[in-house]
Amino acid sequence: MHSPQQPEPNAMERITRAAVPVFLLLSIVTLAFGLGFLVNEMVTDSGSSTTETPAPVASGNGAIAEDSVGVAILNEIFDILRTQHVDRDLISEDRFRQAAIDGILNSLNDPNTEYLTPEQVESGAFDLSSTYQGIGASVSDATGQVTIVAPFRDSPAEQAGIRAGDIILEVDGVSTEGWTDQQAVQEIRGPAGTDVTLTVQRTDGTIDDVTVTRGTILIQSVFDEPFFELIPGETGDQLVDRDGNPADNIAYIHIAQFHDQTLGELRELLADIENGDYVGLIVDVRNNPGGLLSATVDVTDEFLEEGIILSEVDGAGNERSWSANSGGVATSIPIVVLQNGGSASGAEVIAAALRDNNRAVVVGERSFGKGSVNQLRHLENCGDPDGCGALYLSVGRWLTPDGKQIEGTGVAPNVEVELTEDDYILHGDLQVFEAVDILLGNQ
Numbered sequence: 258m259h260s261p262q263q264p265e266p267n268a269m270e271r272i273t274r275a276a277v278p279v280f281l282l283l284s285i286v287t288l289a290f291g292l293g294f295l296v297n298e299m300v301t302d303s304g305s306s307t308t309e310t311p312a313p314v315a316s317g318n319g320a321i322a323e324d325s326v327g328v329a330i331l332n333e334i335f336d337i338l339r340t341q342h343v344d345r346d347l348i349s350e351d352r353f354r355q356a357a358i359d360g361i362l363n364s365l366n367d368p369n370t371e372y373l374t375p376e377q378v379e380s381g382a383f384d385l386s387s388t389y390q391g392i393g394a395s396v397s398d399a400t401g402q403v404t405i406v407a408p409f410r411d412s413p414a415e416q417a418g419i420r421a422g423d424i425i426l427e428v429d430g431v432s433t434e435g436w437t438d439q440q441a442v443q444e445i446r447g448p449a450g451t452d453v454t455l456t457v458q459r460t461d462g463t464i465d466d467v468t469v470t471r472g473t474i475l476i477q478s479v480f481d482e483p484f485f486e487l488i489p490g491e492t493g494d495q496l497v498d499r500d501g502n503p504a505d506n507i508a509y510i511h512i513a514q515f516h517d518q519t520l521g522e523l524r525e526l527l528a529d530i531e532n533g534d535y536v537g538l539i540v541d542v543r544n545n546p547g548g549l550l551s552a553t554v555d556v557t558d559e560f561l562e563e564g565i566i567l568s569e570v571d572g573a574g575n576e577r578s579w580s581a582n583s584g585g586v587a588t589s590i591p592i593v594v595l596q597n598g599g600s601a602s603g604a605e606v607i608a609a610a611l612r613d614n615n616r617a618v619v620v621g622e623r624s625f626g627k628g629s630v631n632q633l634r635h636l637e638n639c640g641d642p643d644g645c646g647a648l649y650l651s652v653g654r655w656l657t658p659d660g661k662q663i664e665g666t667g668v669a670p671n672v673e674v675e676l677t678e679d680d681y682i683l684h685g686d687l688q689v690f691e692a693v694d695i696l697l698g699n700q
Contacts, residue, residue, distance in 0.1 A: 335350075335353050338353075369631055369649075370631075370649065370651050371649050372646060372648055373439075373633075373648075375643055375644035375645065375646050376443065377439055377646070378635070378644070378646055379644075388473060388476065389474055390446065390449045390471060390473050391445065391447065391471055392412065392413050392417075392419070392445060392446070392453065392471055392472075392474075393408060393412025393413050393414045393415070393474045394409060394412065394419055395409075395546070396441050396445075397438055398441070402424045402433070403433045403441045404422065404423070404424050404425070405421055405422065405424075405425065405457070406421060407421045407544070408420070408421070412474060413469050413472045413474075414469055417468065418467055419457070420459065420460070422459075423455075423458065423459060423460070424457060424458040425456070425457055426456045426458055427454075427456035428444045428445055428453065428454075428455060429454050430454070431444070448471065449473045454467070454468045454469075455468075477513070477522065478513050478514050478515065478518065478519040478522055478548075479510055479513070479519060479522035479526055480510065481510055481511075481526050482509070482511075483496060483509060483689065484541060484543070485681070486686075487689055488685040488686075489681070489682060492685075496539075496693075497693075498694070498697075499685065499690035499693070499694070504697075506535055506536050507536060507538070507693055507697070508530040508533065508537070508538045508590075509538070509539045510523070510527075510530075510540055511542075511543075512540065512541070512542050514545055514546055514548045514603075515545075515548030515549050515553045515556065515603040516548050517549065517552065519549075519552045520555045520556055520559075523556055523559060527559060527587045531586060531590075535590065537593065537695075538696075539593050539595060539692045539696070540560075540592055540593070540594045540611075541595040542595065542596055542600050542604035542607060542608060543596055543599060543621065543688070544597065545600055545601070545603065546599075546601050546603075547603035547604060547605075548603050549603075550603075552603070553603035553607060554567070554579050557606065557610045557611070558581050558582055559588075560585055560587050560588060560592060560611055560617070561581035561585060561588060561610065562585060562588045563580070563581055563583065564580065564581050564610070564614035564658060565579070565580055565581075565614075566578075566580065567609070567610060567655050567658065568655070568658075569630055569654070569656070571653040572652065572653065576656075581614075592611060592616060592617035592618075593619075593692035593695050594611055594612070594619045595620055596608050596620075596621045597621050597624070597688070598622050598623065598624065598625055600621075600624040600625060600668075601624065601627045602625075602627050604624065605625065605626075606655060606657075608624065609657035609658065609659075609663065613657055613658035618672060618695055619669075619670040619672070620670055620671065620672045620674055620692050620695070621670050621688050622670065622673065622674070623669050624663075626663060626664060626667035627663070627664060628656075628662060628663025628664040629654060629655070629664055630651065630652050631649060632649075633647050633648075634647060634648045634649075636648060672691060672695070674691045675687075676688050
């Protein structure tokens, strides 16, 4: 099984396409257009079906019957501001309500808990399915501007010339100044066959208008060729060692994310690997943003015969664990896992699980450090017939098999290999080369 064929870039384009995502993703939280999941969160599949805490009962006029959190005083403040403040024209119910919500959530100092408007809920911003209608790219607002993290392989965005590092200045002529990545998702995604024009500022400062025809994106998540060209402009999609020699006796898979089809994609490739004459396997989860919990656990289970995969601790201190089951497809072949600062959530779980169970050597850089358990709770008691939105909240933390928290700390590699942009251009993908050396016994 091979990844989709792509247009053949020239040498400089190869360097740019391969290098920029490596370094841009080290510190950026991405949000995929339409796929729409935050890279720093792994979402539980049953988040919408968990038992809800009963909401306070509303009185006939919509007021909360039990004023346990001081809603009455907020109403009083609003009335005073609306009637007496010198800038009373700025006071509106919607603005006041949003400010109150923002203040409450900001007090938690938890970037993974946020309020979603009804429009954001409707846009499917947290849909983790393997297909969607859009342009096929990931975006971040971490720098204060809406920035392309990377176009998906063989996507409409890539084919139209959207590149990693592009800053989106306008969408169909509307400025993106002040936009969040979720606003960008909402505006850019749309029905297949329709066009959207993005005004982008390239990494060299030039500004281009790029029209992309939206499509139905099948989000392939597992690939059997290197995501980055190992020696820029020379090796294409071939796996080689640091001297440029083919490493045909080493298998390679890149897991780009975890969704509902990842396990099937992985098993198909692993079947070919098991039937081949390979001395080892590279599992590359660099720049993997995570995804579904079930997919992450199932994928990890294919490499483990036994042992803990991960544990979850909730706010009450309750802990539960997921264990491996025997019968995985690739439980004996030697493995090196590659990770970097863009490896988050589910990618961190698989790296830690294989490392802590002595199943793999982890090579690269410390991972992103996002290990929150998140659920989407739809809100129902605002009295608005058009909907109340939803609360996306952290309900727990993930722990590695060794009992260490992932959130805020990340997963440390066994062998640290930094890969800067200059390193890559001058010497190639040093992290892959280290993995090849380890599997060939050259260390």
